[in-house]
Amino acid sequence: MISRIAETGHAVGTAVGYRNLSKKGQRTVKAGLLLSPVLLWLVLYKYLALGYNVYLSFSEMSYTGEFSFVGLANWQQLANDPVFFQSLFNTVVLFATIPVSIAIALGIAILLNQQFPGNNAFRSLFFLPYITMMVAIAVIWQYMFKTDGGVINYFLLQLGVIESNISWFGDSTWALVAIFAIQVWKTVGFYIVILLAGLQTIPEQVYQVAKIDGATRLQRFLYLTLPLLKSTIGVCMLVGIVISFRLFDLILVLTNGGPGNGTEILLTWIYKQAFLHGNFGYAAALSVVMIALAVVVALIGRNLQRSSHL
Template sequence: MPNARSSVSCGGREGSAQPRGDDMTIALAEPAGIRRGSFMAKKKTRQAVLIWCFLAPSLLIFLLYRILPLGWNLVLSFQAWSPLKPAVWVGLENYEEILTDEVFWQALWNTLYVIGSAPIGIAMALGLALLVNSDIRGRNVYRTLIFLSYPLMTVAVAIIWRWMFDERVGLINYAARALNLTDTPIQFLNSFTWALPSVIAANIWQMLGFYMIILLTGLQNIPGNLYEAAEIDGANAFRRFLRITAPLLKPSIFLCFVIGMLNSVTSFDLIYVMTGGGPGRATEILVTYIYKLGFVQTRFDYAAAVTIVFFVLLIVIAWAANRLSGGNAGAVDQD
C-alpha cells in the first residue's frame, strides 16, 4: 500500500512538474508565429517602398504636366489676364461669353462629329480583324500592311492625305474621273461639305491598324471550344458572332472607343496641316480653337475657360461610354 501511495504521489508530482503537450506546442509556436508575422510585415513594407520608388518619376511627370496645368487653367478661367497686364478676378464672365460664342459652338459640333466617327473606324477594324484571324493565306502579311499606317507620324499622314485629296494631282480625283464618277475635280479640302469628312477619313485610316491589333488580340483570347459547342448546337456564323464574339469583345471595343475618342479630339496636328481649321470654320474643333485663342489672339483667360469645358466634355463622354459598355462586358450570353 505505501508503495502504491508513493507511486500515485510520485505520478502526481511528475504530472504537475512537466507541462502538457498542448501547452508546450503553444509555447513553442507563439514566438515562431510572431517572428513570421514581423518578417512578412517588413517584407510588405519593403515591397511598398520599392513600388512607390518606381512609380515616383511617372507620378511626378503626371503631376507637373497634367495636374498642375489643369489646376492653373481652372484658376485662370476665372480671371482676365494677358501677358501684358496683371490678372483681375472676373468670376464667371469667361464662361458666360462661351454661351454666346458662335465659333465655340461650331467647334463643339465639329468635335462631336469627329468623335461620332470613331465607331466607323472600329467597325472597319473589326471586319479586318475577323478576316486576318481566319485561315487565309498570307494573313501575317496583311496584318503587317494594315498596321503600317499607325506608326507613321501624324504630320506625315496629313501630308499624304493632302496629296490624295488634291484637286489637280490627287489620286482620289484621278480615280473618280477615270471611273466617270465626276467631270470636274472635287475640292475636298476647300469645300464646306467635304473638308471635315476628308479629315475624318485620314484619321480613321491612321488608327485602323491600331484598332485591328487590339481587336485581333481580343479575338485570339476567346476559347475555341465555345465556337465548337455552338456549332454542334446548330448555331450559324452570324449567331456565333452575336452570342460569343461580340459579348467577349466588349472590353476590347470599349478600349478602342476610348482611345479613338481621345485621338479624335486631340488630333490637332492632322487638322492643322490638312486644313488649318478651314475653310472658314468647317474643320475647327475645340483643340484647334483653344490653340488659336491662346497663341494667335493671346486670350489665355478665355482659352483656359474653353479648356475646362473641353475637359468636362471628355469626362462626360468617357463616363457615358463606360455605362454603355455594361458591367458584364466579358460575360457570354447563355440564351
C-alpha cells in the first residue's frame, strides 16, 4: 500500500514538474520521447556495433563464437597483405566514379533543364539504369564486354580505336576500367534527378541580371551555377558513398575480384576473409579501414554543403 502511494506521488510530481516547464521545455521533452526509439536503435545497431567491430579487430573469433585476444596481430597482417593495398587502391579509384558521374550528370541536367519536346521522356530514360537490379546489369554488361563477339569490342574495332579485341576481364586494368564505366553509366541518372531539382531552385532572374551585365555562358556557369549548386553537389557526394557499396554485387558477378585479385575492393575482400576463410578478426580490421575511408568522403561532401551560398 505504501509503495503504491509512493509511486502515485512520484507520477503526480513528474506531471506537475512537466507542467511547470516553459513551452520550449515541454517541446524538448516531447521531442526527446519521440526520438528515443530512434536514438536507442542508433546506439544498439550503429554505435555499439561499430565499437564491437573495433574490439573484434584486436581479437579472433571462431565459427562457434569463441573469442581470443590477439593484440595487433590483425593489423600486422593487414600491413603485410598485398591484396589489402590492391583492394584499397581499387576502392579509392572506384570512389572516383562519384565526381565523374556528378560531372557528367551536371552537363546532362543543364540540357534537360531546358524546355523541349520529350523532356520528361529523356529524364525517365536516363534514370532507368539506376532502378535496374545490379545483378541483371552485371550479366548484360558481361556479354557486352566479351572478348570475342562482344558489342564493345565490335564498335571499338569499327571505329578504329583498337586493332584487336581487348580481353576486358582477362586483364586487371581493363577489368577495373570496365567496372568504372558500368558504375558511371548506372549512377548518372540518379545524380541527374538530384541536380535537376537543384537547378530548378535557382531563380531565373539571377541569370537575366548576369546577361545584362555581359556575362558569357561559361562565366554564368562558373560563377553562378556551380556556387549555387554546391549544396546539391554535396548531397550527391554523400549519397554516392551509399551507392558505391552496390559495387559489391557488380564485382562478384563480373570478376569475383579477379583476375588475380586485381579487381578486389575492400568490401569483397572483407566478405571473403570473414565468410570464406573464417578470419573474422582480420575482416573487422579491414572494416575499420573501410569505415574511415567512407567518413573522409562523407566529410568532403559535408564541407561542400556548408560552403554553399544558399
